[in-house]
Amino acid sequence: MLKPVSRRSFIKASAATAAAVSLTSFDMHSWMASASADEKAAISKIPTTCNGCSSQCGMIAYTKNGRLWKLEGHPDHPRSKGTLCARGHGYATLIYSKERLEQPMKRMENGKYEPISWEQAFKEIGDKLKEIIKEHGPESVALVQDPRPTGNVYATRFIKALGSPNYYTHHVACNNSRDTGFNHTIGGVPSADIANSSYIMFIGRSYGDGIRPSSMSALAQAKENGAKVIIVDPRKNNTSPFADQWLPIRPGTDLALVLAMAHILIEKDLYDAGFIEDHATGFEEFKKEVKQYTPEWAEKVTGIDAQTIKTIATDMAQLKPKAVIEQSWRGAFGCNYKNSTETGRAVALFNAMLGNIQQEGGYIFGASAGLGDLDPDQFPAPQEPDAVKDGEEDFPLAPRGRGVANIVPLRAKEGKMKAAFYHHSNAALGYGNPEYYKEALNEMDLVVTIDVQMSETALLSHYVLPEPSYMERDDAVDGVGGGTAAVVLRQKAVDRVHPNTKPADEIFTELAKASGVGEYFTFTLEDYNKAAVEPLGITMDELREKGSIPLEDKKAEIGTVPEFNTPSGKVEFASQTFEDAGFNAVPTWIPPLVEPKNGSYRLTTGKQAIHSHTQTANIPMLMQITKDYDLERLWMNRQEAKKKGIQDSDLVEVSSDSASSTVKVKLTDRLHPETVYIPSHYGITSKYLTTAKGVGFSYMEHVPFHFQPMSGCSMIHEVIVDVRKVDA
């Protein structure tokens, strides 16, 4: 009676017998001891890449018996140069985490998620998609991702195959404002040659917090060479041990500082006139504009004294071209303020005035790898969609390829966007106000999330499709630009832990078939990879063996100023494109959108070295560091706290027009009095992420859903909050 109809988890081979294993091997302890020590249990060395953050450093995964055993930085990868950061080591825990997505899931009518088969998931999603496209057209569908190599190939092709132009990336909450400024000014975003620079200014960017191993070693090298380092940041960040001077600037006024520095170069005739003459347009208009931006004016705006501004500008000019304002990433002007795009333009132009472009110690446009692509005769590519990407007309200056991802929830609320795919993206917590996202995604007919964990975005989706983690799958070949370009491969290093997950290439291929556009997905990942390396004269076997191969014939040319990728081919101090879009042709002072008054503060945010946005928050060992050191606390200036009777580690309420949060406070002298600062990694609300849930709060809850006028970015620092002690 006890034995029910068995659905045994294994099938017996006809010769199956327990006699095949000795009693000693049945003893786990003795088996482990001998298996661990077994010389034949070869340790495999698999070169691959980290996915702990967007740097995607090269790494060597050592495995023993199919499991991870040790990690090292890949010596030949341009970003790791032999080293991984702490979160890169810690993030590998994800592979074996219990809180991974294990199987496709569907949200049922009662709001609960139920596991379903892949066949059912593909069929239902495909059918729904076809229905939506038939009724509302392909432009009612969008795809959003934080791009990784396979997504760059498959996700972009998938949305295009559907006939939709609506492809978007995470940059709207990262560096789109900066890039909008740089792109229209010097035609792209170069990298500062930190190691060889003699004078480096960082604006908001902190190598000690948003770590990339190669950047840290370049800065260490620069210091060894005697470089002067200035940090401009309302917070004395963790790059400060390298810094000669910290300028605690009023948040949101970096633009004024840079305009005043430009003013000094012009007033004292310290700029590189030869470079301007040969490689720039619109300089006279710019000169006229910056005449008003005196250091004395800037002192009132920024809080940095005029003499300091003059000294720094003069010192940088004297050391040009080996002086540089580092290009930053999200930093202070990636997506933060109403004026961030103008700050991007001003920073790019100040560097141009130093004549440091393509000069040692200055700004270097790196060489690109020049990967190949699939042969369209063999594998027909989908046509470019007829429609214009949604958001492009509203934000014509924003980087075209990446688009403005927050258009998707806006249009969803307007009833125009009906379906969205989110791949490797927690947009609902990270890109814009979470409440707004929740309302908007609930309006849609179809939301699909493809990810490794049950994120807040996944919890707003009709279907959740699980990917294996980054070390359990092969990815598309990737090119890394730089001084010497490299070709890189992320490849499967360990056995798949959850057998019912599928990598993105398979997911998009099956989704395409189910949606009636399978004819564009007749290639395999290996077909693509072979095509990608073909022009490089490298075989996939070589790349698999080495993982990262520097391309010695693809080097940045130092000393030769390139033609700039702008309409004029020159550095554009005045931009017709900006004027055509309804903005000033030359960078102009724009005050921040909001100002703290009467004891309120600007809420600012930034990274900690042990986390990557919210992506790593559920990694137990990284979160343990947070807990051990109370890293989720709100930073507050000590004197300001005193005025409000707040003491260190008190519980405080942080309230804005959008939300109210409680958190412990950290009092410090390392912060400008007009701001309070919250690390950007906390405030997870997904109940499925039990390590992270309930720790700290998300700054994004306080950010109103709004768009930076030039780039469409989220303006994450345009938030005013009140802070009060919570009574016991």
Add this chain to the structure above:
Amino acid sequence: MPDHMKQRDLLLFYAELYKPPGDAVYEVISHPDFRTELEQASGAALNDCCDLPSLSSLKEEFRSLFSSSSQNGISLIESFYKPWTTDQTAALPFAQSKGMMMGDPAWHMRYLLEEIGLNSSYDPMFYPDHISVILELAAFLLEEQETDKFTLLVSQHLNWLDDLVEAIRKQKKDSLYLKLTELLNKFVNEFTICNQSFDRLKEDSVC
């Protein structure tokens, strides 16, 4: 002398119990003789329990307790309850941490299944150290009359049931799964105490 075939059936019943419930397992637990037979086969008494839920309630209870699609899903995977590896040469920051998948137990179980010739047909439930797989292997060993190996397997791969019982108790005190897991734990405990194992093994290989 214990009845090995009854114990085999007991294990196969439990192997089914820890999979999403269907008609077959429900038929067993709703049978009037279920409790008596269960107690007989396990040699232990079932703690008093709740009323028998309907099949749909049982399905919901299973989902809310164990499914990865429910928040706080309780793991039915052995590795989760033990340090990830005892291999001291593993140079990973999480090597000795608990709460992870594919730890040493999974690796050992996979080895055993492969060597014995028990191959995985594709099944999303198929994690080598999922409780159902361990129970099925244990049942197979009884069928094969490999009692020493059975004792080793049960005492080493099911010695985490105290933690499982606790995890269920924390979430639902009046759960049928709690009472049944408590009984399984009592049964298993008989084998984790060396001098009570029914086919005594050489002391140094178990204790």
